[in-house]
Amino acid sequence: xxxxxxxxxxxxxxxxxxxxxxxxxxxxxxxxxxxxxxxxxxxxxxxxxxxxxxxxxxxxxxxxxxxxxxxxxxxxxxxxxxxxxxxxxxxxxxxxxxxxxxxxxxxxxxxxxxxxxxxxxxxxxxxxxxxxxxxxxxxxxxxxxxxxxxxxxxxxxxxxxxxxxxxxxxxxxxxxxxxxxxxxxxxxxxxxxxxxxxxxxxxxxxxxxxxxxxxxxxxxxxxxxxxxxxxxxxxxxxxxxxxxxxxxxxxxxxxxxxxxxxxxxxxxxxxxxxxxxxxxxxxxxxxxxxxxxxxxxxxxxxxxxxxxxxxxxxxxxxxxxxxxxxxxxxxxxxxxxxxxxxxxxxxxxxxxxxxxxxxxxxxxxxxxxxxxxxxxxxxxxxxxxxxxxxxxxxxxxxxxxxxxxxxxxxxxxxxxxxxxxxxxx
Amino acid sequence: xxxxxxxxxxxxxxxxxxxxxxxxxxxxxxxxxxxxxxxxxxxxxxxxxxxxxxxxxxxxxxxxxxxxxxxxxxxxxxxxxxxxxxxxxxxxxxxxxxxxxxxxxxxxxxxxxxxxxxxxxxxxxxxxxxxxxxxxxxxxxxxxxxxxxxxxxxxxxxxxxxxxxxxxxxxxxxxxxxxxxxxxxxxxxxxxxxxxxxxxxxxxxxxxxxxxxxxxxxxxxxxxxxxxxxxxxxxxxxxxxxxxxxxxxxxxxxxxxxxxxxxxxxxxxxxxxxxxxxxxxxxxxxxxxxxxxxxxxxxxxxxxxxxxxxxxxxxxxxxxxxxxxxxxxxxxxxxxxxxxxxxxxxx
Numbered sequence: 001x002x003x004x005x006x007x008x009x010x011x012x013x014x015x016x017x018x019x020x021x022x023x024x025x026x027x028x029x030x031x032x033x034x035x036x037x038x039x040x041x042x043x044x045x046x047x048x049x050x051x052x053x054x055x056x057x058x059x060x061x062x063x064x065x066x067x068x069x070x071x072x073x074x075x076x077x078x079x080x081x082x083x084x085x086x087x088x089x090x091x092x093x094x095x096x097x098x099x100x101x102x103x104x105x106x107x108x109x110x111x112x113x114x115x116x117x118x119x120x121x122x123x124x125x126x127x128x129x130x131x132x133x134x135x136x137x138x139x140x141x142x143x144x145x146x147x148x149x150x151x152x153x154x155x156x157x158x159x160x161x162x163x164x165x166x167x168x169x170x171x172x173x174x175x176x177x178x179x180x181x182x183x184x185x186x187x188x189x190x191x192x193x194x195x196x197x198x199x200x201x202x203x204x205x206x207x208x209x210x211x212x213x214x215x216x217x218x219x220x221x222x223x224x225x226x227x228x229x230x231x232x233x234x235x236x237x238x239x240x241x242x243x244x245x246x247x248x249x250x251x252x253x254x255x256x257x258x259x260x261x262x263x264x265x266x267x268x269x270x271x272x273x274x275x276x277x278x279x280x281x282x283x284x285x286x287x288x289x290x291x292x293x294x295x296x297x298x299x300x301x302x303x304x305x306x307x308x309x310x311x312x313x314x315x316x317x318x319x320x321x322x323x324x325x326x327x328x329x330x331x332x333x334x335x336x337x338x339x340x341x342x343x344x345x346x347x348x349x350x351x352x353x354x355x356x357x358x359x360x361x362x363x364x365x366x367x368x369x370x371x372x373x374x375x376x377x378x379x380x381x382x383x384x385x386x387x388x389x390x391x392x393x394x395x396x397x398x399x400x401x402x403x404x405x406x407x408x409x410x411x412x413x414x415x416x417x418x419x420x421x422x423x424x425x
Numbered sequence: 426x427x428x429x430x431x432x433x434x435x436x437x438x439x440x441x442x443x444x445x446x447x448x449x450x451x452x453x454x455x456x457x458x459x460x461x462x463x464x465x466x467x468x469x470x471x472x473x474x475x476x477x478x479x480x481x482x483x484x485x486x487x488x489x490x491x492x493x494x495x496x497x498x499x500x501x502x503x504x505x506x507x508x509x510x511x512x513x514x515x516x517x518x519x520x521x522x523x524x525x526x527x528x529x530x531x532x533x534x535x536x537x538x539x540x541x542x543x544x545x546x547x548x549x550x551x552x553x554x555x556x557x558x559x560x561x562x563x564x565x566x567x568x569x570x571x572x573x574x575x576x577x578x579x580x581x582x583x584x585x586x587x588x589x590x591x592x593x594x595x596x597x598x599x600x601x602x603x604x605x606x607x608x609x610x611x612x613x614x615x616x617x618x619x620x621x622x623x624x625x626x627x628x629x630x631x632x633x634x635x636x637x638x639x640x641x642x643x644x645x646x647x648x649x650x651x652x653x654x655x656x657x658x659x660x661x662x663x664x665x666x667x668x669x670x671x672x673x674x675x676x677x678x679x680x681x682x683x684x685x686x687x688x689x690x691x692x693x694x695x696x697x698x699x700x701x702x703x704x705x706x707x708x709x710x711x712x713x714x715x716x717x718x719x720x721x722x723x724x725x726x727x728x729x730x731x732x733x734x735x736x737x738x739x740x741x742x743x744x745x746x747x748x749x750x751x752x753x754x755x756x757x758x759x760x761x762x763x764x765x766x767x768x769x770x771x772x
Binding site: 060061128158274277278281291294295298299301302305306308309310312313314315361368370371372373374375376377380381385386388389392393401404405408 | 429430431433434477478481498500501502503504506521524528529562563568569571572596598651654657658661662674695708746749750751752754755756758759762763765766
């Protein structure tokens, strides 16, 4: 599984030709049309208008906007002059860099004499990175450059902003959607085969789902996985159906003999670690049956609970390793024999531990305005008191008193009646 | 406004001066309000000692007519509703269509602060009040979210003051305590309690036999609101209220359940533990109340004195440990198992 790659995969597998690009078909067609249009008009000596000379690719990061431009340029025999966010892009800098490149010939034309004059694409990457302060006048310079340029200009940006209004008028906008996860999965699978990785499809789907359409982050994730940043590929599975799997995990933890192994398993559960002890406690009946063992386990869990509460109130996270020791090793070592009942279902711990049994949330909120108590407290003390008072009247007076109360609290008497019936039972 | 049908609400204090037995504190707070710039406050004292009432009426006194719009009461023990959780989760993702460096990122906000505190403190006070007042009840229950208040208290202190209420000052983190002025609440003096009960009885034409105020004072732990409520119940049970009536209505089966739990666990009747346990959980009492009552029940057990001592020692140990713990279900299970262990040694 472990393998030291020489290049970041995102660079290693960057497509160099249109055929290698996944997705993006309609947008590629549009860019090609734009370039063909530009060329034919220039050849016939027609005057080109601003929007025909520049396009603006707009879309979320990591979907391959820049890559597409380079791949197309490679296919169609253009050379790319790039200016990206790492360059200074003040008015002066832009004019100097780009105007110079327009007037000089490409060095490659000497080496490659077949094409006496290689065509150029000017790529201005991440236009939205041009900031108002440090790149003063940058946008203005780009707009005026578009007017005088004899080469096609392609710009990329991530988001629409009102400060680009001038640019929008001077260019054709192409909206790029984020990639579908099927496309990303296909690409990841291809890379995995090339790298001789054995990864099952569920993991790839998990990575693709996590990336949210960002190809770059998906590839980076896959590489991190292969390099052993995650301990095992299979554990990524946990991103899905966590609740069903966690029970199997707990059983696996109880199977371990050493503290170290148990702790390792526990640390791979992708779950809120603050409530791990409560999860174990809620699921104990399916795992431990011996009363003596149970007591030992619970004592360890109480210690873990106390420790976690201290960590949280004092923000003292250096104690966290001991918490994991208690929850994993402390628990498994106190159990001599555990059941491996596979029919057991995962139970979530009852975290609020406060139950409003009779009254609805809306009623409690209404009553809160009069009694100034928290909702659980109203359900626990105030409502029984009201119930007691109403029940002491005889039947004829009861409905009358109920109506008075309902009117006073602005809730329907039906609700109170329902509550009282429950109360009497 | 029409008087409420429930005496408890009818005799609820309406202004700061009407609160019985707290003249000193009211005087101090009023002095503080004179400067027109109150500090953050922390009210601490046992449950039912009128902290929220004091905070609410003090806010009313300071804000005057702007009370309704510029004061909010937040309850730390109100569980978050599903709608609030969903809203927090939805807002934690900043869509890529938004401009800025945070676009497309995910944040995990503490749900309580995000859904209940922030919308209130972020807005400036309405009308002529120089600041808003936020009252937070049961602050200790926020546990790890307390950290979030450190920034909130400083950042919005220009126009929002907080009054924090708690009955467990040991669970509140030091940075919060150092930002607040602390006010301690004691039991209200018996004389004030007696006077108020007498006033209610006179107004409502209730007939009291025997030393009713003293009985109520002990039974309700000096909580006037519930004492008045018991008076109403008592007057309906029996036209002439006697101490026996009060005992009858204040008694509940909680004590009985705790006693059953103790006896069944010690005599190793593990099958009959479930009913008292579920009843205790249902009653929603706090864990320290269970320990307290169990401690009383131990004296009545038919065992040798030295064994009782060992049970009491175990209870004190658990009580001490429970100060920092959070999961009450876990504590209760631990208690039962400890009792069973002692039961095994007894036989």
